[in-house]
Amino acid sequence: METIDTTSISKSDLKWQIEHNQEKCTLCGRCAAVCTMGAIKADVQKRRKVVSCGDFPTPQVSETAVPVIKQIVTSSKNCVGCELCTKVCPNEAIRPVFNEQNRMNVKYRALNAESPKRGGRTNLHTEGRTLDKIKIGRISQMTDPSLDAMRHTFELLAPFGRVLPPENLPFSVDEKGDLKINKKIPSTRWIYPIIIGDMSIGALSPRLWEAICIAVAYLNEVHHLPIRMCTGEGGVPEKLLKSKYLKYMILQIASGHFGWNRIINSMPEMVEDPAGILIKIGQGAKPGDGGLLLSKKVEKHIQEIRGVPKSDLLSPPNHQGLYSIEESVQKMFLSMNAAFKFKVPVAIKVAASVTSVSVYNNLLRDPYDIVGGFFLDGIAGGTGAAHETSLDHTGHPIVSRLRDCYNAAVHQGKQGQIPLWAAGGLGMNGNLAADAFKMICLGANGVFTGRLMLQIAGCLGNDFGKCNACNTGLCPAGLTTQHPILMKRLDIDKVAQNIVNYFLATHTELKKLMAPIGNSTLPVGRSDALITVDKNVAERLGIQHVC
Amino acid sequence: MCRIGAIKSNEYFHPAKTLELMRSQQKGHDNSGFAFVMQDLGGIFEPYKDLPVLSMACTDMGIRIAEDILHSAGFVRVMQWTPDINNTEKNLNISPMPNYVFEVFNYPKMYKYATQEEKEELLLDTRLKLRQALEDNDNGYVYSFWPDTLMLKEIGNPKDIGTYFNLNTPNNDFVSKIITVQCRQNTNYDIVRYAAHPFFLQGYTVLANGENTFYEKNKLFQKNLFKGYIGFESDSQCFLYTLHYINKILKWPLKYFKHVITPLEYEEILRREDREVLLRIKASLAHLEINGPNTIIGVNPDGTMFVTCDSKKLRPVVIGRDKNTVIITSEVCGINEVLPDRDTTEDIYPNERETVVIDNNLRIERWKQ
Numbered sequence A: 001m002e003t004i005d006t007t008s009i010s011k012s013d014l015k016w017q018i019e020h021n022q023e024k025c026t027l028c029g030r031c032a033a034v035c036t037m038g039a040i041k042a043d044v045q046k047r048r049k050v051v052s053c054g055d056f057p058t059p060q061v062s063e064t065a066v067p068v069i070k071q072i073v074t075s076s077k078n079c080v081g082c083e084l085c086t087k088v089c090p091n092e093a094i095r096p097v098f099n100e101q102n103r104m105n106v107k108y109r110a111l112n113a114e115s116p117k118r119g120g121r122t123n124l125h126t127e128g129r130t131l132d133k134i135k136i137g138r139i140s141q142m143t144d145p146s147l148d149a150m151r152h153t154f155e156l157l158a159p160f161g162r163v164l165p166p167e168n169l170p171f172s173v174d175e176k177g178d179l180k181i182n183k184k185i186p187s188t189r190w191i192y193p194i195i196i197g198d199m200s201i202g203a204l205s206p207r208l209w210e211a212i213c214i215a216v217a218y219l220n221e222v223h224h225l226p227i228r229m230c231t232g233e234g235g236v237p238e239k240l241l242k243s244k245y246l247k248y249m250i251l252q253i254a255s256g257h258f259g260w261n262r263i264i265n266s267m268p269e270m271v272e273d274p275a276g277i278l279i280k281i282g283q284g285a286k287p288g289d290g291g292l293l294l295s296k297k298v299e300k301h302i303q304e305i306r307g308v309p310k311s312d313l314l315s316p317p318n319h320q321g322l323y324s325i326e327e328s329v330q331k332m333f334l335s336m337n338a339a340f341k342f343k344v345p346v347a348i349k350v351a352a353s354v355t356s357v358s359v360y361n362n363l364l365r366d367p368y369d370i371v372g373g374f375f376l377d378g379i380a381g382g383t384g385a386a387h388e389t390s391l392d393h394t395g396h397p398i399v400s401r402l403r404d405c406y407n408a409a410v411h412q413g414k415q416g417q418i419p420l421w422a423a424g425g426l427g428m429n430g431n432l433a434a435d436a437f438k439m440i441c442l443g444a445n446g447v448f449t450g451r452l453m454l455q456i457a458g459c460l461g462n463d464f465g466k467c468n469a470c471n472t473g474l475c476p477a478g479l480t481t482q483h484p485i486l487m488k489r490l491d492i493d494k495v496a497q498n499i500v501n502y503f504l505a506t507h508t509e510l511k512k513l514m515a516p517i518g519n520s521t522l523p524v525g526r527s528d529a530l531i532t533v534d535k536n537v538a539e540r541l542g543i544q545h546v547c
Numbered sequence B: 001m002c003r004i005g006a007i008k009s010n011e012y013f014h015p016a017k018t019l020e021l022m023r024s025q026q027k028g029h030d031n032s033g034f035a036f037v038m039q040d041l042g043g044i045f046e047p048y049k050d051l052p053v054l055s056m057a058c059t060d061m062g063i064r065i066a067e068d069i070l071h072s073a074g075f076v077r078v079m080q081w082t083p084d085i086n087n088t089e090k091n092l093n094i095s096p097m098p099n100y101v102f103e104v105f106n107y108p109k110m111y112k113y114a115t116q117e118e119k120e121e122l123l124l125d126t127r128l129k130l131r132q133a134l135e136d137n138d139n140g141y142v143y144s145f146w147p148d149t150l151m152l153k154e155i156g157n158p159k160d161i162g163t164y165f166n167l168n169t170p171n172n173d174f175v176s177k178i179i180t181v182q183c184r185q186n187t188n189y190d191i192v193r194y195a196a197h198p199f200f201l202q203g204y205t206v207l208a209n210g211e212n213t214f215y216e217k218n219k220l221f222q223k224n225l226f227k228g229y230i231g232f233e234s235d236s237q238c239f240l241y242t243l244h245y246i247n248k249i250l251k252w253p254l255k256y257f258k259h260v261i262t263p264l265e266y267e268e269i270l271r272r273e274d275r276e277v278l279l280r281i282k283a284s285l286a287h288l289e290i291n292g293p294n295t296i297i298g299v300n301p302d303g304t305m306f307v308t309c310d311s312k313k314l315r316p317v318v319i320g321r322d323k324n325t326v327i328i329t330s331e332v333c334g335i336n337e338v339l340p341d342r343d344t345t346e347d348i349y350p351n352e353r354e355t356v357v358i359d360n361n362l363r364i365e366r367w368k369q
């Protein structure tokens, strides 16, 4: 009997298997040319046919060589199921099929001594989405009429920046009976309740980053929707830093401090203040992990903008030198506030965790009144690159955590004083408005969204093991790559337009959700408007259980 | 929907006038209750303007409990008045309490040199204590304990309540210069006496109609702000607490009440000179915003009466006047009953962005937000 090696890798181990129909194939070669993973190639296979004609066996052997499209099998780089080959094939001759029986989780580790890395978000769907179990069930009908989403005016604005307790507002009454402010106070801005954030140039291709910037500027200037974008850690193009559009950007500082040299050097020439500063402590998709940009993506332009040589860029998992919440408030917040003369709100982003409530409680007691926002990122958030084990197995769902933080603020009588912004899988089902609205009713002032922008921009992946190759630098859609040719797959204008369109639709939908509960301003904390058929969800969140 | 009314006059008048005001508006309410607050008292209460008056409906046990508490706190009763109950009429739709107590007290001796604030604090603490003590065994309701103020809240048909308390025939004993009134129990929730408007706290009175759709966020914010913000049996109590908080605790002028409950839109604020202040108010008091349909009538401790509406003007209200009287109420038919000879061209239908204010000289001002 022949000995065979079952420890090596074979096609049956792979997650995605290519089905190629030779009959339909015209050998145009487009599929192999388009595949960024190098997962298929044109090949030649031998065919041997034995034919016997006539009354007696007269076997005739015919041997031919046929050209085929062949799947390449390696231990590390294989088909990711992006379906781009299917898309370009004129004859529907090729497609990837997900292999339920795959053994890659074992094989990859066993053969490479490496932990698998990928982009995207958690692919383990063990519990179903809480937000989908919640409905808006308190409808205004008689004594409090519903509003008309098309006719009434609605104000969709959320505070960004420290909101002082009313009794601390430095007001005095003048002789005319008017209130006057008699002391400088930290700045609070009013912005759209959805922030795009926070994806860096480096994680994204400069073309995608630019497309999002264009969309944001367009939504502000033409549609007057004050949508803000957070830059992510990794620097900002100098031109943008010195342009008037900086006012739409929230600059991020994370533990690697990438790009801040350039930001600081540009300060004397800034014509506008940025919209805010976001100090990133943690990320929902990979809590406890720092940023990760593999050297494959550190092309020349990235080296320039971040001020680094070509190498793997790892942000430390925490900010060196900050050991307590008090210290972080003092050091980071004060220096960031001071940098922009206390005119620019400074907020903090952390990964949702069992400890989030304690952190928020402490911040609420901040004696300096300078913490301008608490951004909470849940486990279903996205990332450009992470160890799969972090993505799938670490983190905390956002919904109950956000609710707990809101309740903690209520308990202290300080709700709204440090605005709560939530993220992590919002819009995962494609409907961002519904998710955002429910989070707002549960106590969020606003939400932020990142991964969804990629989906709008043409991402081919999904949360069920498709593609997620954002870490490889080989993004087949040109979104998360720095490769000069791959980047060109992305049409900047079209992507910008799609993002604008999506926000316009979302804006209408938010109004459509506010109207039936009779509110023209955001129903922050109006959990009385929500119902659920799930008793556990009802109990945990304190909303009405219905059946 | 409820119908609400407020009468302010420079002459003392009897609550009979309020029944007259509300009678023609009865289609708009469900005849489930009747409640009023009298301020600036005349008649037999006139000599005691500076002394606290206790308004309470309770059982016999309730009286004893209350007397014990007041006595041990050092309060000394100086006058007592009991309404003249009509027991002869049968089949009245009313669920009366055994006793209705209106008593005037002297402050405890040790408060002789106390400041106004200390006295106000004492009155509030005492009322809360009484309320709690009576609530424990369902022994009654303490509506107010405050100088120059009387209050009654009753369940039943307003007409029958009027008959029961002999309120249909005016006299000169039981009169005041301000009465706020509502003819409906709060039927959204349980029928509880405390849930009926008007609501009163430390000299501030508020009554409203409509629906407070931001009830939950108002309530959650208010319950930590001040010890007197309790109950929340009705979603409209929030308006009273907001008024009290703005004017009494924060000491902001009355005009800012409107900026708190229905803040201007952001774009509009940016165009104003006082934008810095208004933006801060909008942010810091976001949880006191109201966003449903409401008309709110209020009376301040100094006797100023006002009315203001939600920002979309989803509830009706009208103001009519003659030389001696100003009336604010839900429907003009009510004013037509009480002031048939007034100049109707002077009637005011407030818009969604104004606060109409009536001072103690009955001068009416319309404040644009």
Ligand code: SF4
Pocket (backbone or CB within 6 Å): A016, A018, A031, A034, A035, A036, A037, A038, A039, A040, A078, A079, A080, A081, A082, A083, A084, A085, A086, A096, A476
């Ligand atoms: S599905 Fe994508 S990765 Fe797989 S072979 Fe086709 S193009 Fe290549």
Ligand code: SF4
Pocket (backbone or CB within 6 Å): A082, A119, A120, A454, A458, A459, A460, A461, A462, A466, A467, A468, A469, A470, A471, A474, A475, A476, A477, A478, A479, A480
């Ligand atoms: S298409 Fe690009 S962005 Fe989308 S999952 Fe694949 S690699 Fe990531």
